[in-house]
Amino acid sequence: MSLRPRILFAVDAGPDVGGGHVMRSLTLARALAERGANCAFLLGPGVEAVLNAFAPDMPRVPVENIDTEALMEATGPEAFDALAFDHYGLSAEDHRDVARGRPTLVIDDLADRPLGADMVVDSGPQRRSEDYQGLIPAGARLLLGPAYAPVRPEFAALRSQALGRRTGSVDRVLISLGLTDVGGITGRVLDRLRTRIGSIALDVVLGSAAPSRAGLERLARHDPRLTVHVDTQEMARLTAEADIAIGAAGSSAWERCVLALPSVMLVLADNQRPAAQALSGLGAAIAIEAADPAFDQAFDRAFLRLYTDAPARVRMAGKSAEVCDGLGAARTADAFLEVVAAPRQRAAATPDLG
Numbered sequence: 001m002s003l004r005p006r007i008l009f010a011v012d013a014g015p016d017v018g019g020g021h022v023m024r025s026l027t028l029a030r031a032l033a034e035r036g037a038n039c040a041f042l043l044g045p046g047v048e049a050v051l052n053a054f055a056p057d058m059p060r061v062p063v064e065n066i067d068t069e070a071l072m073e074a075t076g077p078e079a080f081d082a083l084a085f086d087h088y089g090l091s092a093e094d095h096r097d098v099a100r101g102r103p104t105l106v107i108d109d110l111a112d113r114p115l116g117a118d119m120v121v122d123s124g125p126q127r128r129s130e131d132y133q134g135l136i137p138a139g140a141r142l143l144l145g146p147a148y149a150p151v152r153p154e155f156a157a158l159r160s161q162a163l164g165r166r167t168g169s170v171d172r173v174l175i176s177l178g179l180t181d182v183g184g185i186t187g188r189v190l191d192r193l194r195t196r197i198g199s200i201a202l203d204v205v206l207g208s209a210a211p212s213r214a215g216l217e218r219l220a221r222h223d224p225r226l227t228v229h230v231d232t233q234e235m236a237r238l239t240a241e242a243d244i245a246i247g248a249a250g251s252s253a254w255e256r257c258v259l260a261l262p263s264v265m266l267v268l269a270d271n272q273r274p275a276a277q278a279l280s281g282l283g284a285a286i287a288i289e290a291a292d293p294a295f296d297q298a299f300d301r302a303f304l305r306l307y308t309d310a311p312a313r314v315r316m317a318g319k320s321a322e323v324c325d326g327l328g329a330a331r332t333a334d335a336f337l338e339v340v341a342a343p344r345q346r347a348a349a350t351p352d353l354g
Helices: 020-034 047-054 068-074 092-099 153-157 160-163 183-195 213-222 235-241 250-257 270-281 295-308 312-322 328-349
Strands: 006-011 038-042 060-062 082-086 103-105 121-123 141-144 172-176 201-206 227-231 244-248 264-269 286-289
Touching: 006 020, 020 038, 020 047, 020 082, 020 328, 038 172, 060 092, 060 227, 068 092, 082 092, 082 328, 092 103, 092 312, 121 328, 141 328, 153 160, 153 235, 153 250, 160 235, 160 312, 172 183, 172 235, 172 250, 172 286, 183 201, 201 213, 201 235, 213 227, 235 250, 244 250, 244 295, 250 264, 250 270, 264 295, 270 286, 270 328, 286 295, 295 312
Parallel strands: 006 038, 006 082, 038 060, 082 103, 103 121, 121 141, 172 201, 172 244, 201 227, 244 264, 264 286
Antiparallel strands: none
16 A cells, blocks of 8 residues: 555546536645645546646546546556545446545535535535535535635735735736636627727636637737637736636636635536525625526626726625635645545554454
8 A cells, every 4th residue: 555645536527518627626636745645637538638738747547438437447446545526427326336445535516416425525605514415425524615615726825915906996807717618608708898898908718629719819819908818827817917807607716716806707507506696695706697698788787887886896805705715625635635544544553364
């Protein structure tokens, strides 16, 4: 048994799913590595592009698909000491079959299916322990709420600086609607903004594999206000320097909260809706549905409210900063390593009677 626990991540990614599962799992993997763990990722479809852009040195285990058969083949008992899943398509039976008794963590947002986990992380601000009643094994530990949101440490490092500048005018707008820009929503948002913002700078963030990338880069060549950041390593800086964000209601919402950035939050998938509604209810963002037939009008109202109402921006900045401090990955890593260590400690204490 290795002295450094070996933890394998099985995550979902792709054009329809985006890269959020990989990004938040990478954040947790790095926090685990800082504490002595050896982490690796199953290289299922869609995962490789995100790893190449944001974690080229991360160890990988190639598989054709993230399914039970492939997982069991790649995760023999001698290969890894623990498993971490961030994949809505895997069931409790899948978790148990793959783990084969090893400690297991599941990152979830849904609380809509049984999970075969020793620990579940759900950072939704609305989440309660009773939501998982009957869905997890007896004795499984729940880490609930934004205190456990896996946010990269560079965001917390800029928190004080960002909090000190949330009272000024609007000079920069950050548009971050997912690495794959599902449905090309970024272009639609830009169509609404470009005729309304005067000389304000627009920072657009997306991944290299986004189908909309070429069109957005062409647009930027003709609009000096617009800068397209592809696979950027400077997301924390861009968030800190922005005055308003147009952001997806996914894991990047916690990054914006850490840096107290007033946001119009777009619900791009059903699983994002509960957290978006909760943040809106707290006054930490304005949530609107991307699929709403009246999206254009709703977006215009939401953006103009923040753009023109400085006191509203200040209030929202304060409310969002209260939601999340950016230290969730460290808390989760510490907690999971305790779970991983327990069977290893029992095994070390058991005398060899052979």
